[in-house]
Amino acid sequence: MNWEENVRKVTPYIPGEQPADVNVIKLNTNECPYPPAPGVKEKAESFDCSSLRLYPDTEAGKLSDALCGYYNIRPEQLFIGVGSDDVLAMAFLTFFHSEKPVFFPDITYSFYDVWAELYRIPYKRKCLDEKFHIRKEDYKEENGGIIIPNPNAPTGVAEKLGVLEDIIASNPGSVVIIDEAYVDFGGESCLPLIDKYDNLLVVQTFSKSRALAGLRIGFAMGNPRLIRYLKDVKFSFNSYTMNMLSVELGAEAVKDAGYFKDTVNKIIATRERAKEELQELGFTFPDSKANFIFASHKEVAAKTIFQELRKRGIYVRYWEKPRIENFLRITVGTDNQMDALIRSLKEIIKIEREKN
Numbered sequence: 001m002n003w004e005e006n007v008r009k010v011t012p013y014i015p016g017e018q019p020a021d022v023n024v025i026k027l028n029t030n031e032c033p034y035p036p037a038p039g040v041k042e043k044a045e046s047f048d049c050s051s052l053r054l055y056p057d058t059e060a061g062k063l064s065d066a067l068c069g070y071y072n073i074r075p076e077q078l079f080i081g082v083g084s085d086d087v088l089a090m091a092f093l094t095f096f097h098s099e100k101p102v103f104f105p106d107i108t109y110s111f112y113d114v115w116a117e118l119y120r121i122p123y124k125r126k127c128l129d130e131k132f133h134i135r136k137e138d139y140k141e142e143n144g145g146i147i148i149p150n151p152n153a154p155t156g157v158a159e160k161l162g163v164l165e166d167i168i169a170s171n172p173g174s175v176v177i178i179d180e181a182y183v184d185f186g187g188e189s190c191l192p193l194i195d196k197y198d199n200l201l202v203v204q205t206f207s208k209s210r211a212l213a214g215l216r217i218g219f220a221m222g223n224p225r226l227i228r229y230l231k232d233v234k235f236s237f238n239s240y241t242m243n244m245l246s247v248e249l250g251a252e253a254v255k256d257a258g259y260f261k262d263t264v265n266k267i268i269a270t271r272e273r274a275k276e277e278l279q280e281l282g283f284t285f286p287d288s289k290a291n292f293i294f295a296s297h298k299e300v301a302a303k304t305i306f307q308e309l310r311k312r313g314i315y316v317r318y319w320e321k322p323r324i325e326n327f328l329r330i331t332v333g334t335d336n337q338m339d340a341l342i343r344s345l346k347e348i349i350k351i352e353r354e355k356n
C-alpha cells in the first residue's frame, strides 16, 4: 500500500500567463488597463502598518459598509471573499451538495468543472446555441444547482434578465448562481431580483471593472439565509481571509463612483471601436458586453494568430478546446494597446494570406 493511493488528486485550473516582462501588451486575463481610483493610492500611502499586528475584522466592516451603500443592500445580504474565485469555490461547497448534477454552459469559465471535480460534485454541461446563447429549457431539468456567468466568459455574450429570471423562478429547489464578473461593462445585473428569489446568489468581483485584481476582492449578494450558510462554511476554513489592507483599499475604490463609471465607459468606448476595426480585418465575433472580444478569423487559424502575436509581444488567450479552437479572447486594453494589436494583426493576416 502506497500513501499516494489515498491522495486527493485534482487537475488544477490554469490561469492566463502573468509575464515578468512589463513591455508585453497584456490582453490575456481581462484585467483593467487603467489604475484603480486615486483614493486607493492615497490610502495605501497613509496606511498605518503598526495596525497589522492585529487580526483583521472578520466582517470586513469598512468594505461591507461601502458595498452596502453602493448597491443599496443590507450587510446580511452580502458575503465578501478573497476574489470571486474564493466566493465561488465556497458557494460550490455550500450550495451544490446533492446527488443531482449541477448545470453550467459547455462554453464557460473553465474553473467551474475544476471546483466540481475537486468537491466531487456531479455536473452536466449544457450546450450553448450556435450564437453562444443559453437555451433556457436546458436549465429546467432536475438539477443540484445552476451556475451561469452573465455576460458569459469567454464569449462575452450577455443574456436578457427575463431569460435568467425564468431559470431562477423555475428552480426553487436549487441555488442559482449568476457570476457577474463582467456585468459592469454592459450586462444587466440580477441584483434587483435577490429580494424576490431566495435561491439566487449574485457574484461580482473587483478584479475587472474596479482595477484591483491584485488585491483579491470578490463578493456575493443574496438572501440573508444564503449568506449565513456561505459564511458558516467560510468560517469553517478561516475567519480572517480578508486582510486589512484589502479591506481599506477596496473601500476606497467603491467610494469613488465617478472614477469607476469613467473607467468603465472608457473601456466600453475602446471595445466598440475595436469591434469595428476587427470586423474590417475579417474577424467575426459574438457581440460582446464584457471587457474582451471573442474573435475568430475567416481565413487565418486562431492558433497561428495567437502564436504570431506572442512573438510580437502581444498576449491574448487561446484554448485548444472543442467548439472554440478557432477563437481568440482579446482583452480590451487602452486605445494605444488596441492600436498596436490592430497593426500586428494586419501584418500577420497579410503574411498568412500571401502564404496561401
Ligand SMILES: *Cc1c(COP(=O)(O)O)cnc(C)c1O
Pocket (backbone or CB within 6 Å): 030, 082, 083, 084, 085, 086, 109, 149, 153, 179, 181, 204, 205, 206, 207, 213, 216, 217, 218
Ligand atoms: C475573472 C473571473 C472570475 C474571478 O475573478 P477574481 O479575480 O477571482 O475575482 C470569476 N468568474 C469569471 C467568469 C471570471 O472571468
